[in-house]
Amino acid sequence: MKACYPGTFDPVTVGHLDIIERASRMFDELDVLIMRNPRKKCIFTEEERLDMLERSVKELPRHDNIRVLIGTGLTVDFAQKIGARIMVRGIRAVSDYEYELQTATANLMLNESIETLFFIARPQYSFLSSSAVKEIAYNDGDISPLVPACILDEVVQRMHETALQH
Numbered sequence: 450m451k452a453c454y455p456g457t458f459d460p461v462t463v464g465h466l467d468i469i470e471r472a473s474r475m476f477d478e479l480d481v482l483i484m485r486n487p488r489k490k491c492i493f494t495e496e497e498r499l500d501m502l503e504r505s506v507k508e509l510p511r512h513d514n515i516r517v518l519i520g521t522g523l524t525v526d527f528a529q530k531i532g533a534r535i536m537v538r539g540i541r542a543v544s545d546y547e548y549e550l551q552t553a554t555a556n557l558m559l560n561e562s563i564e565t566l567f568f569i570a571r572p573q574y575s576f577l578s579s580s581a582v583k584e585i586a587y588n589d590g591d592i593s594p595l596v597p598a599c600i601l602d603e604v605v606q607r608m609h610e611t612a613l614q615h
């Protein structure tokens with residue numbers, strides 16, 4: 450069975466990568482979807498996020514069944530198009546649950562044949578988000594335990610550039 454894991458990944462964190470690894474062990478195929486959302490202000494372009502995710506995924510011990518794609522339109526429509534019956538999402542806290550429940554319910558209404566499946570965050574990553582990574586890097590904190598090693602330099606550099614612009 451094929452699953453997809455949609456998100457923004459601006460940038461990918463070790464928390465995302467943990468969900469990718471766990472989900473890829475459960476399903477025959479996993480497509481990680483960088484969903485296009487022009488209303489969200491991202492610091493990395495879709496192509497940069499794709500490149501960072503692809504390099505991070507390659508470092509997983511087993512990654513042959515994982516692909517990274519840029520998705521457009523409604524997530525359920527995109528999932529249907531690529532033949533994914535399951536959409537994986539992560540839950541870190543009750544605050545995530547409220548939003549995720551609303552989105553998953555709307556998605557079920559839009560397409561009854563696609564299920565949302567939740568993975569709970571590992572306790573050590575339950576505080577971790579892309580925004581926390583950006584906030585810490587912006588203020589010169591150490592983000593090395595929070596992002597895959599292969600993308601560390603570019604995240605630090607981009608946040609320094611952002612800090613200089615302000």
Ligand code: ADP
Binds near residue numbers: 571575576577
């Ligand atoms: P979105 O804008 O779609 O929420 P994100 O890239 O922020 O995109 O997150 C994608 C998914 O990954 C969400 O379901 C989010 O709850 C989950 N997620 C984010 N960080 C973590 C983490 N540290 N552990 C587990 N799940 C996470």
